[in-house]
Amino acid sequence: MSDGRTIIDLVSQRQDRDQFRRKNWIGTFEEYLDLVRANPKVTRTAYQRLYDMINSYGVDIVERGREKKKYYRFFDDPDNGGKDAVFGLRGSLEHLVNALESAANGYGIERRVLLLHGPVGSSKSTIARLLKKGLESYSATDDGALYTLGWVSEDDPEDLDAIEWCPMNEEPLHLIPERFRSDVEQELNAGKGEHDFRVKITGELDPYCRFTYQQRLKKYDGDWTRVIQDVRVKRLLLSEKDRVGIGTFQPKDEKNQDATELTGDINYRKIAEYGSDSDPRAFNFDGEFNIANRGLIEFVEVLKLDVAFLYDLLGASQEHRIKPKKFAQTDIDEVIIGHTNEPEYKRLQNNEFMEALRDRTVKIDIPYVTILDNEIKIYEKDYNNRTVKGKHIAPHTIEMAAMWAILTRLEEPKHAGLTRLQKLKLYNGKTLPGFTEENIKELRDQAVNEGMLGISPRYVQDKISNALVAHPEAKSINPFMVLNELEGGLKHHSLINNEETKQEYRELLSVVKEEYESIVKNEVQRAIAADEDALARLCGNYIDSVKAYTQKEKVKNAFTGQYEEPDERLMRSIEEKIDIPESRKDDFRREIMNYIAALMMDGKRFDYKSNERLYKALELKLFEDQKDTIKLTSLVSNVVDADTQKKIDIVKERLIRNYGYDQESATDVLNYVASIFARGDSKQE
Structure with a gap:
């Protein structure tokens, strides 16, 4: 039995401190520019990152008839052992990923709400949960890395604990003034090929960072290079639990919910400290839109939201902006996914006041499985x-x-x-x-x-x-x-x-x-006909008769040594089990002989399992021959002699071994089938 030290050593040997340091990296703005030059993808938009995350798990091309379909392994939930795997929705998931690809390329869908629509229990919430978990995991990998900025303390610039980090997880490149951005992009993209990812700087600083930026700019007499020396950049790990880059919003009682849950609210305790309710330092940028910046926000049952919330949603989707109380329009970069059921969607279609929302949604049907x-x-x-x-x-x-x-x-x-x-x-x-x-x-x-x-x-x-x-x-x-x-x-x-x-x-x-x-x-x-020796004997007798029949020969009787005509009654009793009519018996028998000859030419041996149709016919024939000796219908009357019970126990063991039954369920199914045959026998009488 291991002691405490052994367990601690076990964990110590498996921990990855280098990975921890990479995840918790903090550097200067200059060092961040070096990172961008080395790996431009750290600047991806939320849609680009989500699309790349899905593809990072691999894509299989599946042929269905003449069509080729994409199968995204991500939706098998490989990180969680398949707990949230989505089955049977290949077409819907392909439609979703196609929409994300379009948005990642800037074709317009990035300005829409992705609306998962379907009946209750059709995996809409599961898909949204998978995407959120996937983003969390991806942001912790080297390929999915992204960064945000913060401001050092004016009193102690070296104190890392005193850094005021951006409340909306801004992209650090937003610090570059608008008039210089095209030149900076050109410099960062120098040497890139036609198909390489290119840096594109879009968006402005949020109110808090904008305020701090302007304060430092005044302090340094307009010297931007001095301002960015006060900037620190850190690796950003998305996390729904920590409310970093992943947000979830769901309807509640209208009396207990207002739009500040989406866009943040004034911190009244800090108004006395800063003297104004329009000072961004006296504002909590903790609404779901704020904290989901750079990631994803999920709207649960989105069409049940009050109209006031839908106005914020429309602006966030179409303009990529939100309006916090007392502040100007604020840029956001996040994937907006909502889901709703059929009755709510029909209500949307019938409501002329909701035309703007209908126009700004991409509906993706998530039906029930039909396979x-x-x-x-x-x-x-x-x-x-x-x-x-x-x-x-x-x-x-x-x-x-x-x-x-x-x-x-x-x-x-x-x-x-x-x-x-x-x-x-x-x-x-x-x-x-x-x-x-x-x-x-x-x-x-x-x-x-x-x-x-x-x-x-x-x-x-x-x-x-x-x-x-x-x-x-x-x-x-x-x-x-x-x-x-x-x-x-x-x-x-x-x-x-x-x-x-x-x-x-x-x-x-x-x-x-x-x-x-x-x-x-x-x-x-x-199970009754699973006597391999009996099946092999029956098959041998059938093949001997078929061979003699097709070659117009006689069959040697193994007991008497005499040559006899092929056993027509045996052959027909087997062939009738798979509905071979009298008029087709010659064709079927020649087919079997040709099949055996083809196997021999390939160096393979024929046995009773080789041909599926013949195997089925042999089983049905053997069952017919043996069911009376087993006296299965005697189970119904509960009068079973020792010899019959022994045979029934053998059948039970086969059911358990070959089909997954246990003793009780094997007994139940034998009793049930016995009652079926008993009903059949009584009908015949």
Whole structure:
């Protein structure tokens, strides 16, 4: 067992003091100019820095049909182990990053509010949170470094603790007078290539730094070179918790909220000291717009804001300026991101007084996920282990809940003969006869509002959690427990008031239950037919007969040694399992023999798993042969003899080993499938 000294030594060996010194660097204005000359990107705008941050994590090019799409790894949340990863919104995220790229290049979008629009629970807040965390991390790296300025004390210029740092984190180059900026830019950009980043000085000092600058300029009789000797520059680390470069604003009770929360307020205690409420030293530049300068500000449910706040927002977006009380228009450099839901956005569209805001927003739709695999990933973030709170989550439990959620979001297909479930499978990558990538794209194009309506992932997460605590006696949670919770919760769902919609969602639960029945029947069938020796023997007999049939020969009986006709009944009993009609049997048999010949030419050996269609047919045939010997339906009557119980236990072990069941869920699913077969047997009688 380690002692305290060992633990301290462990931390000591891993700390990086050089990195700490770089993050806490303080230097002169002259040294900062050297930094700019060596790395001009330290002067990037907020949009440029945010765009570069996203790209720094890497970009993959993904081909979908004939189109090439960009996949930004940043949204997988690699810094946090995927905790805030965003799944299934590739198109929306690409649209967002394209807007940031346009803003970074100064094409006009930098003068707009980026409005994330979508239904509740569609990851709008998660995306904003990711961007804020990403900026924080990026500013702490060498590539993401940025700097701000401060003023030394007139009493003790060497006292670093007495430096008055800029309250709005200004870019130090704002100290260069307007009339000299073009010459300074030319000097700093000398030797740069066509595609190299170039320094461009835009913006003015905030009221506090402007006041201090003018005071020092008077003190030094207009000598700018003396003024900048009083300037210190430090590395700036963006942090939402420390309110440095990252701001968040959300609506509250109108009586308890005013515009000073955005633009700062007078410090009445300092008025007596400085003699005026218009002295910037008697003002707190701590509004969300002030502290978010050089970074990002998030407006939560932005369209719920009072009109007075929206005026400040309009000026901040279009003019890149804010109006603190008692002061002139003040330049800001920050990314403005808001998010809102569908009802609030419709209200904006119907309000003629909000035309100015509509004109100054770039709407980016953030819909619900409509691809099953991605929806499953959302829930697996919380339930990524098969055992949660001591309970085992049976296979397909999360999958069925996700399937229902997706079905509620899909529009009824206009294509004749296509069900909503089949549409879900097409979107999820399954191939169906007669449907190409172009057809699937057409399906998406026809469904304009797909993903903007339906059930929120939060509702599903809540009901999975309910199922985990609602069955204290159960060791395993199965799909029916969760589906029942989903159905029961519809009665009191706060966002669904339409009874027709509730009934539609209940009917979709029935669709999911039928799909689950099909899935588990197949799994149990495969578990029963998972006798490898029996499958190999069955396959061998089939191939021997097919070979003899195609070559018009006879088959040697292994027991009698006599040559006999190929076993037509055996071949057809297998082929019928995969719907090979009598008229197509010759084609299928030749296809199998050609497949075996091709494998041999490549030096490969054929076995029963080589051909997927034949493998499935063999499993179904073996299941049919063995289900009666196992007497699965006897489980329903609870009368099981020792020999049958032994065979059932073998099937259970296969379900546990191959499909992820535990003892309880394997027993449950066998009982359920047994009841299905019992119903089938009674119908046949």
